[in-house]
């Protein structure tokens with residue numbers, strides 16, 4: 001890749017991470033729709049049609065050894081041009097790779113993860129899946145430096161999402177997640193989990209989560225394509241529920257595992 005690629009120089013690009021289970025894409029059309037939204041958000045024309053993306057990704061998978069669980073990472077940048085902030089008249093750069101994913105062991109899943117809340121230091125367009133992830137890098141490291149695994153981002157007193165995941169809490173039979181907007185990424189896993197809530201007896205509910213409500217939650221989950229559904233069992237040094245992944249998390253994980261194997 002030329003060093004003057006605007007992705008390298010400015011972080012001027014967007015990306016997607018698409019799960020592949022036993023060689024089959026999961027929610028590919030939804031990921032392509034979000035890619036389109038991200039491209040629109042940075043005013044970069046989509047270099048390919050949906051059919052062309054499908055063909056490209058199928059070829060990529062064919063050229064790589066199959067595995068039980070993989071992801072396709074794809075990024076589109078504003079191309080290679082002399083270093084100047086103004087949009088250049090050059091073709092975009094498309095880069096895609098396939099990676100094998102080691103699913104967390106049953107023991108790791110059963111332990112859950114530890115997290116702290118941190119002030120969200122990102123910009124005003126978090127709904128764009130931008131490759132510019134410096135705030136996320138710093139906030140994840142802040143969590144690691146504090147001896148925990150994850151950070152939950154708080155802005156204006158409301159808990160929004162994880163560093164690379166969406167946030168859910170369970171409370172009084174409701175599965176609550178903040179509504180979509182400019183302060184969080186509209187996660188594909190989030191939509192699937194919300195859609196499965198009623199199957200396991202929870203009422204899906206999109207509304208803001210004030211910090212106090214997060215701290216009083218029966219269960220806290222973080223969802224993403226890479227890590228699926230993780231239970232947060234310790235938050236800011238206090239246990240969540242009884243300090244182990246809760247019964248609703250176990251039900252949702254089982255439902256999600258079944259769903260991902262049957263539907264693309």
Ligand SMILES: Cc1ncc(COP(=O)(O)O)c(C=O)c1O
Nearest residue numbers: 164165166185187188189224225
């Ligand atoms: C900031 C942020 N929120 C949420 C998510 C989860 O999105 P998805 O479920 O589509 O992977 C991600 C994924 O990387 C993310 O980076």
